[in-house]
Amino acid sequence: MSQPRLTVLAGPTAVGKGTVSTYIRDNYPEVWLSVSATTRPPRPGEVDGVHYFFLSSEEFDQLVDEGQLLEWAVVHGRNRYGTLRRTVQAAMDEGRRVLLEIDLQGARQVKESMPDATFVFLAPPSWEEMVRRLVGRGTETPEEQQQRLETAKLELAAEPEFNHTVVNDTVEHAADELVSLMGLLPLQR
Ligand code: 5GP
Numbered sequence: 304m305s306q307p308r309l310t311v312l313a314g315p316t317a318v319g320k321g322t323v324s325t326y327i328r329d330n331y332p333e334v335w336l337s338v339s340a341t342t343r344p345p346r347p348g349e350v351d352g353v354h355y356f357f358l359s360s361e362e363f364d365q366l367v368d369e370g371q372l373l374e375w376a377v378v379h380g381r382n383r384y385g386t387l388r389r390t391v392q393a394a395m396d397e398g399r400r401v402l403l404e405i406d407l408q409g410a411r412q413v414k415e416s417m418p419d420a421t422f423v424f425l426a427p428p429s430w431e432e433m434v435r436r437l438v439g440r441g442t443e444t445p446e447e448q449q450q451r452l453e454t455a456k457l458e459l460a461a462e463p464e465f466n467h468t469v470v471n472d473t474v475e476h477a478a479d480e481l482v483s484l485m486g487l488l489p490l491q492r
Pocket of ligand 1: 315316320321339340343374375376378384385386404405406407408409410
């Protein structure tokens with residue numbers, strides 16, 4: 304079945320996927336941004352149901368067992384993240400333009416089940432810039448940062464699997480390009 308209204312944004316760790324999707328949530332109400340389930344604890348300022356649905360491991364198990372996740376993955380070898388099938392389907396049925404911001408493993412799963420979706424790779428301007436952003440965020444321990452860089456190297460090699468690449472030089476530019484690929488007009492600034 305054709306699912307032309309679904310767009311998947313993926314890319315390496317710390318490339319700024321979260322920043323781009325936050326910008327889109329704040330500036331493009333036409334885009335329905337999926338809220339993922341995760342077993343990761345909330346960071347300061349994160350709100351349950353807005354940034355993620357923060358679940359216990361048991362609650363996440365239940366979603367998996369009941370087949371309620373369109374895709375899910377263990378990210379950085381630590382926590383589980385997944386997309387709720389029902390809410391995404393409902394938004395698509397309503398004719399909304401749906402955006403998933405997920406990791407590469409998740410994007411591959413969606414490609415299996417919904418090959419007609421649009422797959423967009425968010426690329427860093429350079430490797431050095433990506434390292435700077437990751438370290439600069441300061442929310443992870445040095446061990447976690449190292450783990451994320453290892454993951455990022457593997458993820459950069461996945462770019463050819465995607466329909467389009469958007470370079471995240473500035474958040475506005477990346478968001479504008481992404482919404483253009485979704486068939487929307489970028490903001491006039
Ligand atoms: P963070 O913990 O920094 O919010 O996110 C870590 C990673 O998890 C990011 O690369 C993000 O794209 C990914 N992620 C967030 N939600 C999902 C999801 O529903 N599924 C998958 N596979 N990855 C996700």
